[in-house]
Amino acid sequence: MRIGQIMKFRSFYKIFFLRSLSFKLKDVAKNIGSAGLLMLTLIQSANAQASIENIEQLRTKVAQFLTVEYENSNASKVEVKVNNLDTRLRLTKCDQDLSLILKDPAKNGGNVNVEVACKGTSSWTILVPSLAKVYRLVATASRNMQRGEVISESDLTTEVIDVSNYRMGFALTPDALVGKELKSAINKGEAFRNSALDSPLVIRRGDTVSMESTVGEISVKTNGTAISDGRIGQQIRVKNLQSARVINAKVVASGRVQSIF
Known part of the structure; x- marks a missing residue:
């Protein structure tokens, strides 16, 4: 080659x-x-x-928060269930501690909402629906009672019950119940709803009552005739026996009223 x-x-x-x-x-x-x-x-x-908040971790925080909130209100026992949140929810991870506020002023549980808010760089707020069963030691009826009955100490006992069923409020202690009149029947073992209680009837129409009028430091007492029935705290009309004048008066005790000017 x-x-x-x-x-x-x-x-x-x-x-x-x-x-x-x-x-x-x-x-x-x-x-x-x-x-x-x-x-x-x-x-x-x-x-x-x-950079996104973990929804399950958020639900856990809400559950822990609710448990502590109700336990701090002297509950005997607390059961909490936080509702599921939309898995498509995308919340920017907060660069500060989350703010949690319970929307239940009476602290009696039931279906409640917790306001969860981020007050950091990327602010946001959501409401987390939850169910809280709150058990408290309350006064309950020791027997079945009928409308119109006046409550005595023997009618009462105490039990730990789920008060979340009593959303309209209830009386906690026997002291708040003795002497009250029932506006509706109540079964043995039930708590006494405030809406079912009334002050006792202490003045009846035609009763002679002691009337007290106070102006500054001067107080005058006289007798009158009740024109209508009255319970403590109620306003009724009373006829002054001396002047025959009819005035408005507030019932302050059995047989006693205070003039309203």
């Missing part, structure tokens, strides 16, 4: 080798680029997940 032919062969081989190497390097670069893009996507996805 001549020298010129050898040189041409070597040049051809060199060009072929360089082109093959170039194609391989491009493939490697392409693969590295794809892997890098995949890794970048995964990192961005992880960062996005990290």
Whole structure:
């Protein structure tokens, strides 16, 4: 083989080798680029997940908050269930401690809402619905009682009951019940709803009552005749026996009223 032919062969081989190497390097670069893009996507996805509040953790915080709130109100026992939240909910992760407020002033439980708020850089507020069963030691009826009966100490006992069933309020202690009159019947073991209680009737129409009028430091007492029945705290009309004048008066005790000017 001549020298010129050898040189041409070597040049051809060199060009072929360089082109093959170039194609391989491009493939490697392409693969590295794809892997890098995949890794970048995964990192961005992880960062996005990290910047969103975890809904289940949020529900757990609400449950813990509710339990502490009711236990601090002298509840004997507390059972809490936080409702499921929409899994599509996307709340920016708060850079401050979350603010939780219970929307239950009476602290008697039932279906309640907890206001959860982020007051950080990205502020947001949501209401989390929950069910709270709150058990308290309260006065209950020791027997079945009928409308119109006046409650005595023997009619009462105490039990730990779920007060979330009494959303309209109830009397806790026997002291708040003795002497009250029932506006509706109550069964044995039930708590006494405030709406079912009335002050006792202490003045009846036609009764002679003691009337007291006070102006500044001067107080005058006289007798009158009740024109209507009256309970403690109620306003009734009374006829002054001396002047025959009819005035409005507030019932303050059995047989006693106070003039209203």
